[in-house]
Amino acid sequence: MSTTVSTPDADERCAHCGSRIFEHDPICVRDCGEGCGSPAYFCNYACLAVHVDENDLTAGDACEWSPGE
Incomplete structure (x- = not known):
C-alpha cells in the first residue's frame, strides 16, 4: 500500500465547522482501513476531537485496552 501526500487547496474547509483550515492549525486525517477513502x-x-466524539469513532477500537489481554 502506498500513500500520496498532497497539499489541500488554500480555501479547503474544516470537515467539522466549515472554517478555512489554513486560518488555523490544520490536521489531515485519513481512515486507511479497506479502501482508504x-x-x-x-x-x-x-x-x-468533537468529530471523533460525535461519531463514536473510538468505540471498539484500540482506545479500549485491557492489560489482561
Whole structure:
C-alpha cells in the first residue's frame, strides 16, 4: 500500500465547522482501513476531537485496552 501526500487547496474547509483550515492549525486525517477513502481536513485538534466524539469513532477500537489481554 502506498500513500500520496498532497497539499489541500488554500480555501479547503474544516470537515467539522466549515472554517478555512489554513486560518488555523490544520490536521489531515485519513481512515486507511479497506479502501482508504479521501482525507478529511480539520482546522484544529478541537474540531477533530468533537468529530471523533460525535461519531463514536473510538468505540471498539484500540482506545479500549485491557492489560489482561
